[in-house]
Amino acid sequence: MPPMPPPTELYPWERVTVLGSCALSFLGSGLLVCTHALWPELRTRPRQLLLYLSLADLLSAASYFYGVLQDFGATSWDCVLQGALSTFSNTSSFFWTMAIAIYLYITIVRGSPTGTGLLCFFHAVSWGIPLGITVAAVALKKIGYDASDVSVGWCWINLEAEDRVLWMLLAGKIWEILAYLILPVLYILIKKHINRAHAALSEYRPILARTPAFQPRTSIADKKLILIPIIFIFLRIWSTVRFFLTLCSSPAVQNSLLVVLHGIGNTFQGGANCIMFVLCTRVVRTRLLSYLCCCRYNASDQPPQNSDGHYQQTEPHKNTEVQEIDRRKAVFSST
Template sequence: MPPPAPPTELVPSERIVVLLSCVLSALGSGLLVATHALWPDLRSRARRLLLFLSLADLLSATSYFYGVLQDFEGPSWDCVLQGALSTFANTSSFFWTVAIALYLYLSIVRTVRGPGASRLFWAFHIVSWGVPLAITMAAVALKKIGYDASDVSVGWCWINLEAEDYVLWMLLTGKLWEMLAYVTLPLLYLLVRKHISRAHEALSEYRPTISETHQLQGHSSVADKKLVLIPLIFICLRVWSTVRFVLTLCGSPAVQMPVLVVLHGIGNTFQGGANCIMFALCTRAVRTRLLQACCCCCCRSQPPAPETQEGPPTASAPNKAGKSQGPRWAPDQPLST
């Protein structure tokens, strides 16, 4: 195995970009958690899984933010603590991302309902929290987490490159599950999309009018695009860390290329922000609630209109028919319905 390269130092511009990505990811994860807490009618089973994924991404973004801010230059106690938290949160995020895809597959294609879905949720909790926790505790106990010279990270700590079996622990604490997700996510979403397309084709045969058929195809196209984007975004974000991992194993100096470092930093830290865009900003029901909440906050923050010197406005004098000569529509009502 080639010796590790000298430490990769982050320039200020690279650090600012990665820190901004951490902040946006934390805000996005927090927004998803807030929508789940504020609107109970949106708490579907799939969004409950999204809640736990958002909690893992929030912890991941926070730990990465501290690591990039510190930009560790050697082993220390906070390096080990930050590395342990990011390892647990990042690995848990992989498991919850695959759990969402697996749940959609089982509920849509295999029509798992009722007690089976409840047992499935318990299995997701045991695997998605338990396995990362066990791996992280073993890595800390065996002193595998520590300073990595930023060759396989962007300022934060992960697996100590001085350990003899550091490649094995890199695989166990993230890379193995990451590469499995590259294969599992596209496969599951492809099966779900194929099943939905077949169902819509069968249903369209019973549609008597063309307009209803076009409406059905419109809804299915939106769902298909979303199903395609979910694994695509995951791979586009995570592939850069895998590239630097392979370059580190090969001993290539390209591992320290500034472009790769920045892409790696954004990809590992922006998962929460990408999930927020997909499942909040690009979901009509959630987006409508958010816009309504923003409008209410803006209306409450506006001061009342000042009164003129002539005093408060008086009611319009009635005409001969006994009706007011004021406006026929109320200011809070639309002009057209």
């Protein structure tokens, strides 16, 4: 392999941008966890898998934030610790993202029932494999300073290791590339199955079109299924590009735009999931707004008074739209 180029210098505006992305991802992942804890009726299996993905993204955002803040210049104990945490959480995030796609494929396309066995398998793979890789990398002293050529200030695989390419692949890149290939295929198959189901029900469409929220819900679900692999690839592709540029010892690896896109792409996965599955999901968004309004009302000093000076007994507001949506919950509304 040709000699490595000089370390990539991080400018203050680059660090601030990536730190902001880390903070937003941390808040977004935290919000996903909170919504799961607040409303037990929304704890469907897809959202349960999304919870574990959010936990991985939460740890990933926190570890990346510390790494970018420190902007390591050499291997140290906290560099190794941060690199180990980010390696474990980032790799786990890949596995949980693919687990969600596999679950949707099994339930929607295959129509196979799923039980606790599949969930246990997802846990064993999505936590076990990243943990095994991380422990081995730390024990063999493969994690350390990487000159920000394959990162944005944080530590990952030490560029001085002779077998660094192998460990870069094991510690993330091979799973990242596999996700690029597997996710689009699974979601294309799911989309084709949905289209065939719609075509089979075409003769009943005039009746179903008069059913409340029938057409909007299915179209929103379809759009979300398409967006999942697109957003994942768009966020992650920049780190893959810099990885190959580093292997080629190309000076383009230090391009400021690539550095920022890499930093945002690696750290904003939790924020993107929050946008899709909280802010763009009507069930969760409506409940979240109702919860915030309720908290604001409870924080007021006293209830309103009538003209006689007595407190009015206000009736709790019933959101009929939320009740209707709750009765119509399905796999699509959960995603």
